Each structure stands twice: as structure tokens, then as C-alpha cells.
Amino acid sequence: MRTIRFLLQKEFRQIFRNKIILAMIIVMPAIQLMILPLAADYEVKNINIAIVDNDRSTYSQRLISTITASGYFRLTGYNGSFKEAFQLMEQDDADLILEVPSGFEKNLIREDEQKMFIAVNAINGVKANLGGSYLSSIVKNFNKDIRLDLMPAKGVLQTPTIEIVSTNWFNNLLNYRVFMVPGILAILITMIGGFLSCLNIVKEKEVGTIEQINVTPIKKYNFILGKLIPFWVLGNVVFTIGLLISWLIYGIIPIGNIGVLYAFIAVYLLSVLGFGLLISTFCETQQQAMFIMFFFMMVFILLGGLFTSIDSMPMWAQAISKLNPVSYLISVMRMVILKGSSMKDILPHLGITFVFALVLNVLAVINYKKTS
Amino acid sequence: MKDTVIKTDKLTKRFGDFIAANEISFEVYRGEIFGFLGANGAGKTTAMRMLCGLSAPSSGKAIIAGFDVYKQTEMIKRNIGYMSQKFSLYDDLTVLENIHFFGGIYGLTDKQLEMKSKALIERLGLQQEAKKLVASLPLGWKQKLSFSVAVLHDPKIVFLDEPTGGVDPVTRRQFWDLIYDAADRGVTVFVTTHYMDEAEYCHRISIMVDGRIEALDTPKGLKQAFQVQSMDEVFYTLARGAKRGD
Numbered sequence: 001m002r003t004i005r006f007l008l009q010k011e012f013r014q015i016f017r018n019k020i021i022l023a024m025i026i027v028m029p030a031i032q033l034m035i036l037p038l039a040a041d042y043e044v045k046n047i048n049i050a051i052v053d054n055d056r057s058t059y060s061q062r063l064i065s066t067i068t069a070s071g072y073f074r075l076t077g078y079n080g081s082f083k084e085a086f087q088l089m090e091q092d093d094a095d096l097i098l099e100v101p102s103g104f105e106k107n108l109i110r111e112d113e114q115k116m117f118i119a120v121n122a123i124n125g126v127k128a129n130l131g132g133s134y135l136s137s138i139v140k141n142f143n144k145d146i147r148l149d150l151m152p153a154k155g156v157l158q159t160p161t162i163e164i165v166s167t168n169w170f171n172n173l174l175n176y177r178v179f180m181v182p183g184i185l186a187i188l189i190t191m192i193g194g195f196l197s198c199l200n201i202v203k204e205k206e207v208g209t210i211e212q213i214n215v216t217p218i219k220k221y222n223f224i225l226g227k228l229i230p231f232w233v234l235g236n237v238v239f240t241i242g243l244l245i246s247w248l249i250y251g252i253i254p255i256g257n258i259g260v261l262y263a264f265i266a267v268y269l270l271s272v273l274g275f276g277l278l279i280s281t282f283c284e285t286q287q288q289a290m291f292i293m294f295f296f297m298m299v300f301i302l303l304g305g306l307f308t309s310i311d312s313m314p315m316w317a318q319a320i321s322k323l324n325p326v327s328y329l330i331s332v333m334r335m336v337i338l339k340g341s342s343m344k345d346i347l348p349h350l351g352i353t354f355v356f357a358l359v360l361n362v363l364a365v366i367n368y369k370k371t372s
Numbered sequence: 373m374k375d376t377v378i379k380t381d382k383l384t385k386r387f388g389d390f391i392a393a394n395e396i397s398f399e400v401y402r403g404e405i406f407g408f409l410g411a412n413g414a415g416k417t418t419a420m421r422m423l424c425g426l427s428a429p430s431s432g433k434a435i436i437a438g439f440d441v442y443k444q445t446e447m448i449k450r451n452i453g454y455m456s457q458k459f460s461l462y463d464d465l466t467v468l469e470n471i472h473f474f475g476g477i478y479g480l481t482d483k484q485l486e487m488k489s490k491a492l493i494e495r496l497g498l499q500q501e502a503k504k505l506v507a508s509l510p511l512g513w514k515q516k517l518s519f520s521v522a523v524l525h526d527p528k529i530v531f532l533d534e535p536t537g538g539v540d541p542v543t544r545r546q547f548w549d550l551i552y553d554a555a556d557r558g559v560t561v562f563v564t565t566h567y568m569d570e571a572e573y574c575h576r577i578s579i580m581v582d583g584r585i586e587a588l589d590t591p592k593g594l595k596q597a598f599q600v601q602s603m604d605e606v607f608y609t610l611a612r613g614a615k616r617g618d
């Protein structure tokens with residue numbers, strides 16, 4: 001126990017002495033959490049649309065103004081022919097082309113039917129998909145309005161009478177920030193913990209101080225604990241700052257018990273730090289450690305369920321995400337913060353994360369060799 | 373009777389095809405200053421790392437301070453001090469913090485730590501620098517400090533790997549005063565060096581060539597055996613035959 005005391009004293013002194021690193025640990029995630037959620041959301045705005053109006057009638061004008069008034073579209077071309085509009089798409093000035101055929105108004109009134117043509121620039125898949133469906137629903141609504149205009153007296157509408165009304169639970173305004181902030185915080189915690197721990201022992205190897213440690217009778221698990229605890233404390237500090245920022249800037253207050261959140265983070269940090277320390281025991285230079293950690297971080301983050309839903313990934317990717325601690329953290333963060341899940345709900349996540357923590361740290365202790 | 377603290381028997385370290393230390397056998401006695409000489413690349417550091425339990429031998433036997441070098445490395449580490457070629461105290465800790473840290477992990481009590489660090493700082497004349505970062509000290513002082521830290525816990529044996537490399541003659545002289553002090557307290561000193569004047573200060577020396585120990589005797593005995601006037605000449609005669617080196 002005394003040994004641990006001396007190790008902790010040393011680590012904390014070194015951490016607090018290096019003011020630049022300390023500021024980076026605390027300030028960088030804070031800034032990222034303040035800025036990134038403002039930009040990272042799924043909503044697609046500013047879709048550039050070019051409209052080819054072959055009809056030039058009252059109705060076609062009305063449709064166009066409905067589209068531009070929706071706020072999602074920016075009219076970048078009002079062309080006489082599809083060819084001209086397509087040129088705009090080729091120059092990337094238009095994401096969508098809507099072609100209104102000639103006789104649009106006439107057919108709508110007389111034939112009760114009219115086809116329209118939408119061309120989508122699918123280079124940006126998300127934008128194309130969402131833009132296309134926004135546009136279709138605007139056109140559908142437009143159609144409904146016209147029916148009402150044309151047949152006010154009849155009383156019987158020919159539009160479908162079944163309508164689906166959905167309510168969004170747990171995030172009823174579909175506020176993307178509420179969804180993204182806990183996820184981004186999860187990633188920041190992971191990055192800070194992972195990189196700090198993976199670089200630390202390697203740094204001692206590079207400087208040569210590890211040699212002086214290895215020649216002492218220090219116990220291996222003491223040494224690893226001496227590295228683990230300071231970063232664990234730092235991780236908790238960063239997490240607390242993150243929660244404060246989510247509350248002060250985004251007004252996000254965890255609906256669930258905050259104690260549950262801290263209990264999970266406590267175990268989670270052990271697993272991430274253990275992973276970093278394990279990498280650290282394998283590498284000889286900080287560069288190696290950095291690259292290996294970077295490789296895993298990319299996998300963890302992209303398959304973590306922040307940007308894309310894990311449920312819609314291919315089976316092999318879902319299998320990988322079962323071994324990805326980040327996916328458990330993101331899911332627990334959202335469960336507790338948005339849904340108010342209790343300890344009982346997150347118990348499976350906690351159990352698996354605990355196993356990660358145990359296995360990774362034991363491996364780190366085993367793989368740290370005082371005698372080469 | 374002489375008390376043997378280091379005894380090796382055909383101790384060997386291989387790295388693939390390369391034999392860094394080839395069947396080295398010798399004994400070192402309590403309180404002795406034992407010089408371990410050899411050209412660059414002769415295998416001195418490798419041999420010393422095996423004796424300290426930092427590197428596992430490929431074959432052969434070695435007993436250090438009564439403990440087996442294969443099975444009891446942690447017991448060996450409890451009883452030795454080590455100062456590596458590369459300065460390896462913490463640059464970002466102060467002089468006092470380094471002393472406390474290393475003393476602490478060797479299990480010294482708070483009282484011992486306080487007494488010993490005070491005595492050490494006085495002995496080295498570092499009163500002004502005690503609270504300064506080690507990084508700001510000149511090399512000579514760093515070396516004296518790391519030696520003092522290596523013997524802080526009163527080990528039975530202290531291993532010094534080229535402790536005076538790059539240090540000025542005056543500081544080297546002071547460094548050797550520290551070594552004699554330690555030897556007087558009964559600490560066995562195992563030291564590698566490239567300076568032949570330092571070799572003369574040792575009680576006995578061994579000279580390694582290409583991984584083997586080619587000579588082992590007192591400085592006087594070696595000079596007589598090679599019929600030369602100085603240790604320099606003994607060294608040249610032996611090292612000239614070396615095939616490896618840098």
C-alpha cells in the first residue's frame with residue numbers, strides 16, 4: 001500500500017507539473033463538446049434544387065413557392081429545359097431536379113392525375129435520400145391541398161383517409177443535440193483515457209526511467225495500479241465537466257439517476273485505461289502506441305453507434321461492436337440521460353464492461369515485464 | 373574467509389545467432405570494488421543487466437546476494453542498487469521528490485526517508501537545488517545524484533554502468549569518493565568504465581572481449597602478467613584482438 005502511495009504521488013506530481021498537457025486534457029474536450037454538437041446532426045438543410053417548369057402555370061408557381069418556403073430547399077436554378085438543369089447538377093450546383101411537365105395544371109384539374117419527375121444527385125447519399133423524401137412529402141401535401149381546393153363542396157375526399165400520427169418518445173422534439181451530446185461526450189472520454197494511458201508507460205520506456213523502476217522490487221500490479229488510478233481520476237473529472245457543459249449549454253439533464261451514470265463510467269474508464277496500458281506494454285515508442293491506439297479508436301468510434309445505428313450494420317460489424325466498449329458506453333449514456341434507465345436496465349452493459357476491465361488490466365499486468 | 377556476493381558460472385546471453393555474453397564465470401566478494409572493463413560492444417551492459425535481473429540469461433548459472441538469477445529476480449532487486457548508462461531519474465521531479473520516490477518504493481519509512489534525504493543532500497552539497505527539477509542540474513550532479521539514489525536503501529551490491537561517462541575529471545574524482553564511501557559501508561560495487569585511471573581504483577578488474585572474460589585479476593597482477601607499465605597497455609593488448617565493436 002505504501003508503494004502505491006509513492007507511485008500516485010509521483011504520477012500526480014508529473015501530471016500537475018506539465019501544465020500544457022493538463023490544459024489539453026481538460027480544455028480540449030470541453031471546447032469540442034461545446035462546438036461539435038452544433039454542427040454534427042443528421043438534419044439535412046440547404047438542399048440545392050433546380051426546377052424545370054415546363055408548364056408555367058399558377059399551380060406550378062404555387063408548388064415552387066411551397067417548396068422554397070419549406071426552409072429545406074434553396075432554389076438554385078429555374079430552367080427552361082432538363083438539359084440546362086442537369087448541367088447545374090453536373091457542376092454540383094444542384095442536388096435535386098424537379099421537372100414539372102407541360103400541361104401540369106390542366107391534367108391535374110381535368111384528369112385528376114399528373115406525374116412529375118425528380119432527379120437526385122446521389123453522390124452525397126444521405127442528402128440525396130432525405131432531400132428526395134422531403135420533396136416527395138411536400139408534393140404530397142401540395143396535392144392534398146389542391147384536392148381540398150377543387151372539391152370543397154363534395155365532402156368526400158379522394159385522398160387516403162388513413163393517416164399515421166407518430167409521437168417521438170424520450171426525445172419528443174427529435175432534437176439532434178440531445179441525441180448527439182451524450183454520444184460525443186462518450187467518445188471524448190474514451191479518447192482522453194485511451195491516449196493518455198497508452199502513451200504513459202511507453203514514455204517511461206523511451207526516456208529510460210522504466211529501467212530504474214524495473215530494477216526495484218516493485219510489484220507489477222502496483223506499478224499498473226499506480227498508472228491506472230491517476231488517469232481514472234482525470235477521466236472522472238473530464239466526464240463531470242462534460243455533464244456540466246451538457247447541462248449549461250444544451251440544457252440536458254440526465255433523466256435517470258446520475259449515480260448510475262457514474263457507476264458505469266467508473267467501470268468503463270477502467271476498461272479503456274486498461275486497454276491503453278496493455279498497448280503501452282507492447283510498444284517500444286510513443287509513435288507505435290499512438291498508431292495502434294488510433295487504429296482501434298477509429299474502429300471503436302465508427303462502429304460505436306454514434307453516427308450510424310449498430311442495428312443496421314452487417315452481421316460481422318454487429319459482432320465486432322459486441323466487443324467494442326464504446327458502443328456500450330454510448331448506449332448507456334443515451335439510456336440513462338434520455339430515457340431514465342435504472343441500474344437494473346444497464347446491468348448487462350455494466351457486466352460486460354466489467355469483464356473488459358478485468359481482462360484488459362490483468363493482461364496489462366501480465367504483459368508488463370520487469371525482466372526481458 | 374571471503375564472502376562471495378556474486379557468483380556466475382558459464383552465464384550466457386544469446387540474441388538469435390549473436391552471443392552477447394559467452395559463458396562468463398567469475399566471483400565478486402563483499403565490500404569489493406569490482407571493475408568490469410571491455411570495449412564498446414564487448415557485452416558488459418548485457419552481462420550487468422542479467423546480474424540485475426533485468427534480462428533473463430539464456431544459459432548458465434548466477435547467484436546474486438544469495439539469490440538465483442532465474443527464480444528469485446525480485447529478491448535480487450530488493451538487495452541491489454542499479455545506475456544505468458542512461459540517466460534515469462525523473463527529469464520532471466525535483467531532487468527531493470526523486471529521492472523520496474525511489475526511497476519510498478524500496479520500502480523506507482517516512483522517518484528514514486527524511487533523515488536519509490537530508491544527509492544525502494548535505495553530502496552532495498545540493499541544499500540550493502533540493503527543490504529544483506532534476507532536468508535543470510548539470511550532468512555531473514545528475515550522475516552523483518543517481519548514484520546516491522541507487523545506494524539510498526543500503527543495498528548489498530550496487531551496479532554502475534559507465535557512471536562517469538561524459539563527466540569532467542574533478543567530478544569524476546568526487547564520484548569515486550562516493551564509491552569509496554559506499555564500499556567502506558560494506559556495499560559491494562560492480563562498475564563498468566572506459567577510463568583506465570578508474571580501473572586502477574578498483575580492487576579487482578575483469579576485461580571482456582567479444583562476450584568473453586579474457587582477464588581477471590588485481591590491476592597490479594594484470595600489469596605484471598602482461599609485463600607492462602599501465603592498465604592502458606593491458607587493455608590495448610586484449611582489446612586489439614576484438615572482432616566486434618562500433
